Amino acid sequence: NAGKNLRYGSSEQQVRSLPFTSFSGRSEYWNSKVQEDIHIKSQSGRYRIRGYGGARPLPHLSDLAFRKDLSRAGEAADVVERVHMKTRIGGINGAEPLKLSMPVMIAPMSYGALSRSTKQGIAMASSMSGIAENTGEGGMSDAQRDAAGQLIFQCLGGRLGWNIHDMRRADGLEIYISQGAKPGLGGQLMAKKVTPELAEIRGIPAGIDLRSPSRHPDILGADDLVIKVEEFREATAYRLPVSVKLGAGRIRDDIKIAVKDCFDFVELDGMQGSTGAGSSEVIDYVGIPTLPAIIEALEALDEIGARERIELVLMGGLRDGVDAVKALCLGADAAGFGTSVIIAGGCIACMQCHIGQCVTGIATQDPEHEHRYKPETEARNIHRFLEGVRWQIAAITHGLGYDDVRELSREDLVALTPEAATMTGLPYEPEHAHQLPAARASS
Structure with missing residues (x-):
């Protein structure tokens, strides 16, 4: 009968043992990464x-x-000398500004998330390139202060490593509200990285997981924040610029508060920014991407007529001088580089920064691993990368027909996707999609 005709003569060959952890076929929805994530969470x-x-x-x-067609950009041998790139940041309210040789800064990265040697190497490179470095969370080391030409001292809600002595030997102060990789959350440092030395600097017990408070205990709103800004200025004789770091979240409100509280500049960190440790869900799904973040920030400033009352440094996944020029065209006063700097210094992007066993000696406090990082060597590598950024900025600016980076504007850009056009208000011209500036092709 029909039933007999449908039966197989032998059983189907077994293709895998049970229980199984992956499909025998392929699924883009329940892919191997999704399954791996579920299995790890089921164990942890x-x-x-x-x-x-x-x-x-x-x-x-x-x-x-x-x-504009930039296929011939950078052909002039002296293009760096032809373009004015020197930038002053932070002097808008009368403080001594940071004097940058180009509109570029190093993004905040802490001694703790990174090794002492790495922070020293980055500081050395920043000095060689004439730009500013940032301590990140957790205090200022003597090695970093000695190596950096200009150093911004960062203050978080936990006030770890924060003291008036280091405030006074800094070149700028920064109040951390949040960061792009995890807006609304404080820093996170796994126990393996909390060595006795680091614990002493931060004033915490050694060998335990550290989670910084998500807010400052004495700052509940804009009125408290302006008092803190004034305290910082008074403590440093009104000499140092005071900035605020904002992870892209409630951008319109946050930017307007920054203006109201008279910050000298804002470091706006988009969702593509990195962190030493954080929840993977937050890193991937919380925040606002860098591109719409700067647009919303500038719109907020225009709404209150305050574009000339504060300066804006954009960071969050910026890769090179091409991205820096685009940020300047959109309206940023400078660009911040973090991840690209540590990659230039040897990072292999394994995304295991939180483990504390970084094989390159960058994201570790283990002496056996850290000894692999050679500060002098990597400082030269980072410096060469930064000089490449300088050349890219000069080449593109000159190729666009300017001899000063301050002449760059939105008129120099087009959008390649409908989404980008909607976010930025730039004309949608996908025919430029295959354009590769000579500045990126030859760098």
């Missing part, structure tokens, strides 16, 4: 922690292109 019973930034595609500066 908590959210996953990792380092680095977002691992999924998000709108970014790569969705923009330059309106």
